[in-house]
Amino acid sequence: MEHMIEVSHVKRYYKVAKREQGMGNSIRHLFKRKYEIKRAVDDVSFTIKKGEIVGFIGPNGAGKSTTVKMLSGILYPDDGSVKIDGFIPYKQRKQYVKNIGVVFGQKSQLNWDLPLIESFELMRYIYKIPMDLYEENLHQFTELLDMEDFLYQPVRQLSLGQRMRGDIVAALLHSPKIVFFDEPTIGLDVVAKEKIRNFIRYMNQKNDTTIIFTTHDMQDIEKICERLIIIDSGKKIYDGSIQDIKNRYTSIKNIKLILEDGRKEMRTYDTSKKPMNQIMEEIFRENQVKDISICETEIDEIIRDIYEGSSRILSSEL
Amino acid sequence: MRTYLEFALKKFQNKMVYRLDFFMGMINTLITIAVYLCIYKALYGNASVIDGVTYKMVATNFVIALGLSQAFTFNEMFMQDKIKDGSITNEFLKPVSFKLRMLSENIGEGLFKVVFHFFPALILTCLYTDICMPKSFANLVFMLLSMMLGYLVLWLISFIVQTWSFWLFSVWGIVTIKNVFINILSGSLLPLWFMPRPLKTMISCTPFESIYFTPVRIYLGQLSGMDIFKAMMIQCGWILVLYLTGNIFWKQGVKKLVVQGG
Numbered sequence: 001m002e003h004m005i006e007v008s009h010v011k012r013y014y015k016v017a018k019r020e021q022g023m024g025n026s027i028r029h030l031f032k033r034k035y036e037i038k039r040a041v042d043d044v045s046f047t048i049k050k051g052e053i054v055g056f057i058g059p060n061g062a063g064k065s066t067t068v069k070m071l072s073g074i075l076y077p078d079d080g081s082v083k084i085d086g087f088i089p090y091k092q093r094k095q096y097v098k099n100i101g102v103v104f105g106q107k108s109q110l111n112w113d114l115p116l117i118e119s120f121e122l123m124r125y126i127y128k129i130p131m132d133l134y135e136e137n138l139h140q141f142t143e144l145l146d147m148e149d150f151l152y153q154p155v156r157q158l159s160l161g162q163r164m165r166g167d168i169v170a171a172l173l174h175s176p177k178i179v180f181f182d183e184p185t186i187g188l189d190v191v192a193k194e195k196i197r198n199f200i201r202y203m204n205q206k207n208d209t210t211i212i213f214t215t216h217d218m219q220d221i222e223k224i225c226e227r228l229i230i231i232d233s234g235k236k237i238y239d240g241s242i243q244d245i246k247n248r249y250t251s252i253k254n255i256k257l258i259l260e261d262g263r264k265e266m267r268t269y270d271t272s273k274k275p276m277n278q279i280m281e282e283i284f285r286e287n288q289v290k291d292i293s294i295c296e297t298e299i300d301e302i303i304r305d306i307y308e309g310s311s312r313i314l315s316s317e318l
Numbered sequence: 319m320r321t322y323l324e325f326a327l328k329k330f331q332n333k334m335v336y337r338l339d340f341f342m343g344m345i346n347t348l349i350t351i352a353v354y355l356c357i358y359k360a361l362y363g364n365a366s367v368i369d370g371v372t373y374k375m376v377a378t379n380f381v382i383a384l385g386l387s388q389a390f391t392f393n394e395m396f397m398q399d400k401i402k403d404g405s406i407t408n409e410f411l412k413p414v415s416f417k418l419r420m421l422s423e424n425i426g427e428g429l430f431k432v433v434f435h436f437f438p439a440l441i442l443t444c445l446y447t448d449i450c451m452p453k454s455f456a457n458l459v460f461m462l463l464s465m466m467l468g469y470l471v472l473w474l475i476s477f478i479v480q481t482w483s484f485w486l487f488s489v490w491g492i493v494t495i496k497n498v499f500i501n502i503l504s505g506s507l508l509p510l511w512f513m514p515r516p517l518k519t520m521i522s523c524t525p526f527e528s529i530y531f532t533p534v535r536i537y538l539g540q541l542s543g544m545d546i547f548k549a550m551m552i553q554c555g556w557i558l559v560l561y562l563t564g565n566i567f568w569k570q571g572v573k574k575l576v577v578q579g580g
Contacts, residue, residue, distance in 0.1 A: 074410045076576050090576065098413045109408050111328060113335040118328060125324040126412050154335070 004178065004210045005048040005071065010080035012041040012066050012234075040066040042234035043080070050177075051208040053200070055225035055242075057215065059307045063234040064214045068180055071212065072102050085177060098127065101171035105183035108167055110155045116166045117151045120173060127174035134173060141169045144199050161192035168196065172203065178210045179203070185217055197223050218299045230306060238306065242299070249297045249305075255279075256295070260288035321414060322422040329426030340434065347388065347439040354380050355447055371511045375538060378450040381443055382537060383506040383530045386465060388431040390472050390529075392424035394493045398483035406575070417568065421473060428469075453539025460546050461537040467553035468529045472500070474560035475525065481564060484571030505531040525556040 018036040019029055041063040048054055058064050069075040070082055073089030073096055082089055087096040110119040124134045142148055145165045150158055155166065168184060181200070185193045201224055203209050213225060221228060222242060230238035238245065251272040257265040265287075269279050283289065297305075334340060355377055362373045397420070400406040409416050443449070452458040479496050483489045501507045503526035510518060510531050521527050532549045535541045541549055 069407070072411060074407045074576060093410065094413055097411050100411070102408075102411045104408070107403075107405050107408060109405075111332065113332050114328065118331065122324055122328055125321040126414055128321070 002050060003047040004050040004052070004085055005046075005212075006081075006083045007047070007067075007071070008045045008081055010041055010044050010067070010070060010077045010082060011039070012063070012070060012075065013078050014038045014040050039234045041070070041077075041231075044231065044234070044236050045080075046229060046236065046239055048210060048212070050210055051204065052227060053204050053211040053213065053225045054227045054229055055213050055215065055221040056229050056231070057221060057303065058231040060216075062232045064231060065182065067231065068182055068212070068214060072100060072180055073097060098174070099177045101174070101176035101179040103168050103171045103179070103181045103184050105164065105181075105186040108155070108163060109170060110163065110166050112156050113154060115152045115154055116147075116158070119155065119166070119170055123170050123173045129174050133175065137173050137175065138169070141172065141199075144202060145169065145195055161188050164188060164192070165196065168199065175207060176209070178212070181211065181213045181215075183215055184213075185215060185220055193217070193220070200224055218303055222299050230303075232307065245302060246297075246299065249302050252297045254295045254297060254301075255283070256293045257283065257287065257289055258291040260290050322418050325419050325422040326426030326429070329423040330430045333427060333430040334434075343431070343435045344438055347384070347435045348442060351381065351384060351439055351443050352446075354384075355443075369511060371509070374448065374450050375511075376509055377447060378538060379505070379509045379534050381440065381449055382534050383504075385432065385436045385440065386468065386530050386533065387506050388436045389428040390469055391431065392427045392473075392476070394476050394480060395490065396420060396423075397480040398489050401483050401575075410576075417477070420477075424473060425469075450538060452537050453542075457536055457539055457542075460550075461533045464536050464546075464550055464553060465533040467550060467557060468533055470557050471525050471528045471553060471560065474557065474564050475500070478560065478564045478567055481567035481571050484567075484574055500526060500529065503527075504529040505534070509534075525560060528553040528556050 014037070015035045016038045017029075018034045019025065044063075044067065056064055056067070066075065070077050071084065071089060073093045076090050084096070085099055087099075089096050110116065111122070120138060123129070124131075129137075142151060145168070147162070147165055147169070150162050155163060158166065164184060168181075172179065184200075185196055188196070197220060200211060200213070204211050211224075213220070215221060226241055228238065228240065228242050228245060229236060251270055253269050253271060253276075255267045255269060257267070259265065267283075271279070283292075358373060358376050358380065362368065362376075366372060397406070400409065406416075409419070412419075452461065475496065476493070479489060479492055482492065486492075503521050503524060504510075505513075505527070506529075510521060510527065513521065528549075532541075532553060536546055536549070
């Protein structure tokens with residue numbers, strides 16, 4: 001299968017003005033500035049096939065947004081190359097952007113004062129969407145996302161969840177081949193999140209849309225993506241399926257204890273280091289246990305483990 | 319083309335949303351006209367002609383300049399706001415030209431002001447005082463053409479200043495200073511007829527004259543035949559110069575954005 005997105009050895013540095021503390025340094029800073037090079041993205045490579053949904057995660061400041069900006073053509077890489085669907089995004093921007101849709105969870109592209117439907121209309125003209133496709137998409141999307149009630153309301157009166165749905169529809173009306181979602185579920189309630197997740201999955205299945213997704217919500221990742229790319233300090237530290245990463249953590253167990261005196265305790269053990277019966281023996285020898293439950297590691301914990309750099313498991317195998 | 323027309327129409331609709339703003343704008347225009355006409359009247363006193371210029375001409379200059387300045391006002395913080403909150407990147411994700419989109423939105427806004435603020439005021443003014451009719455139908459047509467060129471001159475000056483927001487934290491101050499210059503040097507506040515000769519010569523070397531004064535003079539028939547053509551060529555020349563200048567700033571700004579990051 002052909003690669004939709006090819007990213008090879010992409011680097012992106014920022015020059016950051018470095019300031020030192022104190023009055024003297026402030027004055028010095030006025031005349032002479034010191035700069036520091038910050039490596040936002042440092043030699044990242046990956047390929048994505050058509051129709052894949054890839055979750056792109058990493059702690060704040062890891063370089064996710066910078067990567068997405070390079071993929072969507074609004075930032076030049078300092079080194080390396082990006083090729084998407086035959087285009088070099090930052091060089092053939094105008095042609096390229098016709099094929100993509102971008103949703104920024106924190107920035108709305110809707111017309112604040114006018115009813116939602118007017119913004120959709122404008123998209124029809126911007127992307128020159130044929131009338132029948134426009135109507136079909138609009139009808140289908142509004143039904144799936146349950147939007148009929150507020151289509152004719154001014155955007156400024158919408159709730160965050162409603163506005164977000166509006167933004168998603170606006171970005172997808174032209175049936176783009178590739179969609180970038182930058183934290184689309186930020187600040188939404190459980191029901192709204194679920195609706196959006198279902199919708200993204202549906203879009204992917206129906207149109208074979210390639211989707212790249214950044215988020216901090218691990219539920220999003222677990223429910224939508226098959227593949228996960230983790231980046232930290234500008235470097236790719238994991239690229240593989242979610243199931244894979246979970247399997248590597250199956251030996252890690254969380255044990256919840258409720259002791260006789262009512263105290264609650266939470267302990268983490270690695271069964272590959274110490275067999276379960278030995279662990280149990282220790283627990284029962286040292287404590288008066290009233291109740292016990294053993295759980296698998298949640299994806300949240302796995303990710304936290306990776307971010308904190310304590311991940312022996314991953315680094316040993318990569 | 320249709321896309322940009324749609325941008326203009328959406329902006330037009332946008333302006334109609336706030337009712338109070340809508341009606342206050344109309345009243346504001348009326349008051350401005352009334353105040354200035356009274357001032358001119360007082361200045362003229364009993365004289366009917368000063369420096370060969372009649373009160374009627376001054377009134378006409380003022381009303382037309384006001385109409386144009388209504389059509390020619392737009393949100394000059396547009397680019398700065400977009401750059402400041404980072405939403406300018408959103409604009410680059412659309413297969414449309416940012417400059418044309420900005421221009422068409424501004425035209426939509428201007429059109430709104432002309433239709434709903436200026437026209438009602440104009441009609442009332444005509445009832446209250448008489449203003450000169452255009453010299454001839456041809457003059458009216460040329461005046462409209464020259465007006466469009468004037469619009470572009472003004473827009474491009476604003477565009478240049480706005481592109482500076484790629485480098486500066488705020489361009490509000492510069493925009494304000496620029497507008498004072500335009501008000502005085504373009505003859506919208508005080509007709510250029512009354513300017514001292516050296517100043518007049520100086521102004522004729524700037525693009526400011528091309529904005530309001532050229533269309534007004536064509537309307538009044540002060541320019542005719544080849545002179546109209548010459549004046550319009552000067553306008554076109556300024557448009558070219560300003561466009562090229564603006565483009566340099568714009569390109570550098572965009573480069574700064576995509577190369578260095580927002």
